[in-house]
Amino acid sequence: MWNYIPHTREDKERMLEALGIKSVDELFEDIPKEVRMERNYDVPGPLAEDCLVRHMQELAGKNLHLGNCACFLGAGVYDHFVPSIVDAIISRGEFYTAYTPYQPEISQGTLQAIFEYQSMICELTGMYVTNASMYDGASSFAESAFMACSATKREKVLCSKAVNPEYRSVLRTYTRFRGVEVEEFGYKDGQVDLEDVKGKLNDKVAAIMIQSPNFFGVIEDLASIAELAHSKGAMLIVSADPISLALLEAPGKLGADIVTGEGQALGNPASFGGPHFGFLAATEKLLRKMPGRIVGQTVDTEGRRGFVLTLQAREQHIRREKATSNICTNQSLCALMGAVYMSAMGKEGLKEVAKLCYNKAHYAMDELAKRGFKRAFNAPFFKEFVLIAPKPVKEINEKLLKEGFIGGYDLSGQYPEIKNGWLIAVTERRTKEEIDRFVGIAGGEVR
C-alpha cells in the first residue's frame, strides 16, 4: 500500500472483475513485447516520509542560503524582503492545487487574483494590457521581439549589450530558430550608445530592445530612445525592474510599446533562479498580438461581475500553428505571489522599498569609492552599480565568502572590456552594519 494510492487488494479485485479480466497486465497487452519494461527502474526509494525529510535536510544543508549570509549579488535575482503573508496565501490548496482556470464558474479565485495582478502591472508599467505571466524575464523579453516583428511585419531587432546576458542569450536562441535577426549595439558610460543605435537603425528594424535599469543598474533615457525608434517605425521594448518603477517614470509614459521584466523581486524567493515569473505588458494596439493567457472582466447570466480567460483565439489551443506563441502553462502561482506582495506593500510600501534600495546602494557605492574602488559609469543608477576593483573580483569575492558575504557579480566573463568590473546589488534587506563590514572586507581591512 502507498499513501497516495487508495487501492486495497479487494478494490483491485472488484475492479478487475468488473472488467472481466484476471490481472492488470491484460490492460497493457497492446504495448508491443519488444518495448515492454520487464524490470524495475534503477531509481532509489521508496523512502518513508521521515527518512525523506532527513535526506532532503541533508542535501539542503550542503547549501549556503541567503538566511545565513549577507548577499550583495543581484544580476537579475534579488534578495528582497518577502512578507510572511505571501507564502501563507499561496500555500492554500485552493490556489496551488487548482488547474488553469478554464472553467470560470469554479475558478473565480484564480481569475480575479490574476485580473488584480494584471491591473497592478499595468499601473507600474503605464501600459494598457498585460498577460497572466510568462516563464521569466528572459523568455518574456524574447517573446516581445516576436510581437514587435509580427506588428511591424519586419524581421530584425536591435538589442542593447547592456541588457542582462541571460536575456540576450535566450533572445538569441528563440530568434535563431524563428529566423529573426538580432543585432547588438553598444553602451557608452553604461547607457545605450545612441550614436551606435542611429547607425544600425533603419526601416527593416522591428524594435529596439533595452533594459532599464539595465544590467549595470544604470537608468536609461527611455524617451530619447523611444523617439529614435519611432522615427523609423520601430517599437521600443523595455525590460524593467518592477521595484524601480515605484520611483522611476512608467516606461509607457515615455514611449515604450512593450514593457517586459522579471517579477522575482515582487515577493518571490530567489529559489536558485526559479520559479519566478516574467511579465509582459503592451499598448492597446498590441492587444491581439499578446502571447499567453489574459483575464478579462465580464458578467454572468444574472448580471454579476465575473472574470474569464479572454481573447483565447490568439492561443495555441485554438489557433495551433498560427498562435501568437506556444505558451500554455505559465507561472500563475508566482504571479499570484507578486499580486499578494504588491497588495501588501501597496502604494507607499513599494516606494519605501525602492527608496531604501536607492539610498543603501548609493551609500555602499560612496563607501567603496573611498576604499580604492572606482565607479565605472557616471550615469544615474538605481539599486545596482558597477565598480572597477583594484584586483580581480574573484579574489575579493572569495575573501568575502569566508566572512559570510556573497559578493557582487564578476563582470569579467560577460564584459571582459570592463577590467575587474564588479556589479554590486544592495536591497532594502542590507543593513548599514552589513554594508560597513562588507566595505571593510572588500577594502582590505580584513586579511
Added chain:
Amino acid sequence: MNIPENLKYTKTHEWVRVEGNKAYVGITDFAQGHLGDIVYVELPEVGSLVEAGEALCSIESVKAASDVYSPVSGEIAEVNDALEGEPGLLNEDPYENWIATIEMNNPEEVEALLDAASYAKHCEEEEEAMG
C-alpha cells in the same frame, strides 16, 4: 439558411459580388452560423495584394479563429471599417456586411466559383459529414 441567388460562392464559405472590375467579398450565412458570435475581424490592409485561395484576413469567435480565403486575385481596394468596432455585424447580416473589396486583376476567376445552387448542395454535404 440564406443563400442569395445573385452571388458567387467558394467551398470555403466566402461570397463574391462583382461590380465592374470590383469584387465585394464577405462570409456566408453558413460560415457565420458555424463560427457563432464573432468577436473580432482582423481586416486586411488596403493596397496589399492577394491571390485567389490565399488568406485574406482572419475572423475570431470566442472558441475559434478561422481564415477568410480570397475568392479572387487582386489588390485590396477598401475594407469595411465598421467591422472593427462591431464584428457582430457579420452575424446579423453577412451579405449586407462585406469585409473587403478587391480590384481584380483576373476577373475570369469569378467564372470558376460556385453558383447559389451548387453552393447550397456543398453546404448540405458538409453538414452531413460533420454528423
Added chain:
Amino acid sequence: MKKPVELIFELSKSGRKAYSLPACDVPEAGEKIPEKFARKIDARLPEVFEVDVVRHFTRLSQLNYAVDLGFYPLGSCTMKYNPKINEAVSRLPGFLRLHPYQPEETVQGALKLMYDLEKMLCEITGMDRATLQPAAGAHGEMTGLMIIKAALEERGEGKRKKIIIPDSAHGTNPASASMVGFEVLEVKSDERGNVDVEDLKKLMSDEVAGIMLTNPNTLGLFEERITEIARIIHGAGGLLYYDGANLNANLGKARPGDMGFDVVHLNLHKTFSTPHGGGGPGSGPIAVTKELAPFLPVPTVEKEGERYYLDYDRPLSIGKVRSFYGNFSVMVKAYAYILTMGPEGLREVAECSVLNANYLLKKLRDYFELPFDRWCKHEFVISGNRQKKATGVTTLDMVKRLIDYGFHPPTVYFPLIVPEAMMVEPTETESVETLDAFAETMISIAKEAEENPDLVKESPKNTPVARLDEVTAAKRPVVKWDFEA
C-alpha cells in the same frame, strides 16, 4: 445569490498599510534621480492593512475548485494529488533561498539534486542525458524541437523543415513547431485511434525532420505500431519527438527510449505530482539520446570526483531557453516524489491509473458514444454526440452540470477529431468509491439531458457565478481595473 468578492482596489483607503519595513539606517543619497527619469504620479497600488489582504485572498481562494477539494478528471492534465511533504521540503531555506549565481561550492546540495534528478529521469525515460531548464511542457516541446533542428543542421540536413503531427495532437505541438520555424504536416488517425501508418509513409520525405507523438496518445490509446513508426521515421532520416503529457500510463511499463524516441519531454507537474498552481509554475525537462546530448541547452550539471559544477562549455548547444537553470523548486518536489514512490511505487502509479480509467470507462460506455472501443490507458475519450442529437444538450452543458454535483469537468472538445469530446483522466490517486460516485453522476446527467434538457443547459447553479458572457469579454475586452470609474 452570492455576493462577488470586491476587488482589492475597492478595499483601498489612503493611509492604511500591510507592511513593516525598518527605518533607513544610511544617510539619504546625495545623488538624486534626475527629474526627467523620476515618476510623476504614484502607481495606484492598493492601500490596505494586513487583515484586508489575508481575508481578500482567502475569500478568493474559496471561489476555486482544486485537487485538495475533490475529483479533477481532466484528460491529459494528470491532476493527481500533490503531496504536502513535497511542498514542505521544497521550502527548506537551503533550497528556497539560493541565489543562482552563488559560488558553486556553496550550492553543492542543489547541484547534486539536479544531477541525480537528471539521472533518474533518464532511467525512467530510457534516454542518455537531460536538461531541467524548460519551465513548462510547451517550453520543453520548443526546446526539444530546437535540438532536433540544430542536430539536423549540423548534419547538413537543414532542408528538413517539416514536422509530422497527428490530427489528435494537443495545440501546443503545432504551436511549438512554428515557434521553431517548422511547417506542420498532419497525419491522420486510423480506425483504432492510432497513427495511420500508411498515411505516415506517404508524408515522410527528405524534407521531413521527424514526428511529434504522444504515447499513449491524446485518445488514451497506446500506439501499437510504435516500433514500426520509429523504423519508418528513422529509415527516412528523421527523428522522433515524445510528448510526455501522458507518461503517467507508462511508468515502469514502457520507456520512450526503448520505443525509439530521440527526444522526450516530461511534465513534472503532471507525472511527478508537482502542483499546477492554477496554471503554473510547471517544469518541462527534455531527455535525449547521446547523439543529441551536445545540443542540450547550457549549462548542464556535471560531476568531477565528488564535486558538482555547471558546464557552459558546450559549443554545439542551442544556447539558453530561459534564465538560469529552470524551475528549481519544482525539481525539488519531483525529486522528493520519485524518492517517496521508488521503482515499485512508480509502476503501481501506472497500473492503478490505467485500472481506474478502464473501470470508469466500463461504467460509462453504455451511456455515451465511444469513438474507439479498446482497452484504454490512463485516460479515455467519450462523446456527448448522442445527447446533442437527441435533445440539443451539448457536452459543454453536461460538464457544467457536473459542477453542480461537486466534480470538476473533464477536458472537453479535445481531441479535435472527436465531436463533442469528453476526455477523462482519473489518475491513480482516486478511490473506487470516488469513481463510482462520478460514474453515477455522469449517468444521471445523461438522463437529465434526455428528460430535462433545460435544467442541464442552465447549469451550473450552485457556483459563485453562473455562466459568464465570454462574447462581450472578447468583443470589448476589459483587462484591468478602471481606476477612473
